[in-house]
Amino acid sequence: MTNKTAPKLGLILLMAPLLIWLFALILLPHVDMFMLSITEKVAPRVYETGLGNYGEFFAEPLYWNTYARTAIMSILTTIVTLVIAFPVSYYIAKMLRGRMKAVLFVLCLLPFWVSELVRTFGWMILLRETGIISTFLQWAGLADQPIEMLYTDATIVVGLVYTSMLFMVVPLVTTLESLDDSYIEAGYDLGGNGFTVMREIVIPHAMPGIVSGCIVVFMLSLGNYLTPILLGGKDSLWFTEQIYAQFITRFNWEQGAAFGFLLLILSSLIVWGGLKLSRQTLSETMG
Amino acid sequence: MSSSPRTSDFDLECHNITKRFGDFTAVDDISFSIPKGSFFSILGPSGCGKTTLLRMMAGFLEPDSGDLRIKGKSMVGVPPNKRPVNMVFQHLALFPMMTVEENIAYGLKRQGMPKADIPAKVKSALERISLPDAGPKRIDQLSGGQKQRIAIARCLVLDPDVLLLDEPLGALDLKLREHMKVELKQLQHNFDTTFVYITHDQSEALVMSDQVAVMNHGVFEQVGTPQELYYKPKTAxxxxxxxxxxxxxxxxxxxxxxxxxxxxxxxxxxxxxxxxxxxxxxxxxxxxxxxxxxxxxxxxxxxxxxxxxxxxxxxxxxxxxxxxxxxxxxxxxxxxxxxxxxxxxxxxxxxxxxxxxxxxxxxxxxxxxxxxxxxxxxxxxx
Missing domain, CATH: 2.40.50.100 (RNA polymerase II/Efflux pump adaptor protein, barrel-sandwich hybrid domain)
Incomplete structure (x- = not known):
């Protein structure tokens, strides 16, 4: 008897933290959020079940415009991050040896020692009307009046790219390091040039790293609140800002919960689409 | 250096090749020539400079001084993808993200062969190494000996003047290694290509080669047939x-x-x-x-x-x-x-x-x- 039950009990005990975590911190809040999102306030203290909160989202162009805008800019951020991070990662993983490699890797990590808030304020110091870049351009005679570089879409993307860079570099360096140099040499030896070796050998090999980096960066950008608000100002129109406004400013938790669910659906759909497009599976990229 | 008419008899010639890494001289003023269609081995202990020499032939390293000629044409400054040589790597370096067919077709595509001609060429290459059905397989589905043959076919399909082999049998178990020794020699004979084979295993060199160069401390101690090296060694x-x-x-x-x-x-x-x-x-x-x-x-x-x-x-x-x-x-x-x-x-x-x-x-x-x-x-x- 004991022989049969003992391993079972052990398994249950081992699984317990995971199950509690899954249930209490993920499943429970989401079920509650979902219940909240399908609850409509018809009169003070009178509630009905229905999809009215979701209907509100589609009825008001500002909401779904913000929604689409957030998605597109997050995708753009992901692409820009990838384009910048790939050469950097390739350089760290394949061109450098020994100490310089570690130094450069730590340099990528360095900005993350300070909080995101401080880092974003750093960008504001650089970019605002009376900031360093604007002053420098005037001093150099390249501009005849102060330039406001904050509160534009480009600024938001710059800030988001900067914030997410590390999360792209780490998986890329890891996958690129696992690519044996002899594959690259064989690529050249058999007649390939830099472009074809990159396209046929390096990128296919790095694909799991590219996809996992992209997923993380996309999720971080989509769910980011601080950077779009600070660098984009009042007109940043980021979807998380809408959720915040519903919950905190308007105290409309039902609407906020519906928005939260819509954001979850959006990110799931785009990640799924990205995986399909790159012919990767989630287990491959995360494993 | 003027090229005499005799140079075309040799597929590969080295004239006073030297390569240094800092203070260390890896290859020290080596000269030799390899006749057309022969199996030439460079035999030496690890660290003798044989890999450096091979990598200079492939174009991954440039000699500090001296000239390297393939079919009479100087290869100094020519990048690896422009040289008429191909290399079988120590761990073969078959591209794991491609099928067997795609691996063999890779070089043909790079040569600019019309897309329609490639499948036939790949098929005939697979037949020549007696693996006609291996085409759609993934690399990790192949056995050690099959990988070996695919790696050689991937190079030979490009019809190189010289095939370089960097201890490709090292990773195989003993029995397969014995078998591949014979097979490599036959492949060399069938394709009639010049093979340059580097190894630290004297038995591999003796069994397969027409000529063996014994290398030590960056110089050739002796170049000769396996029999000459065995019966008439020139140095201790x-x-x-x-x-x-x-x-x-x-x-x-x-x-x-x-x-x-x-x-x-x-x-x-x-x-x-x-x-x-x-x-x-x-x-x-x-x-x-x-x-x-x-x-x-x-x-x-x-x-x-x-x-x-x-x-x-x-x-x-x-x-x-x-x-x-x-x-x-x-x-x-x-x-x-x-x-x-x-x-x-x-x-x-x-x-x-x-x-x-x-x-x-x-x-x-x-x-x-x-x-x-x-x-x-x-x-x-x-």
Missing amino acids: FVAGFVGDTNRWSGSIKGMSGNEVQVETKDGLKLVATAADQNLAKGQNVDIFVRPESVVISRKSDALVGIENTIKGNVESVLFDGANSRVLVRDPSSGDKIMVTLPQTGEFNDLQAGQELHLGWRLAQAKCFDTLAMSAEQLADMS
């Missing part, structure tokens, strides 16, 4: 590195013509044939004797007339079928002597501890100037 290093051998160190006590009288530091007196030109009395020398050159007998009178004789006790019998050997210990010096057992059946009941008389002829003992060798190289040789 070649004598010790190629094939198994017994070795005694001592100093010259007397010389008459080609015959050298040597005394080891344990007082053993031996006679040997001078294989080095400039030996002189008093010089420290090494004597090499092959295990199969030693005659053994249970009685001393069977060895009458043989110049060198020793009495010893059997330390152990190393039975390996036709390659069985016996290790004999000379009680006076403690030296261990390896002897190949004759296949007459006479010694089948040999036991450890038994007394044996050993003898070998003057002509079979080769005397060389003592070689300064690192401990690592000595370990490689035994």
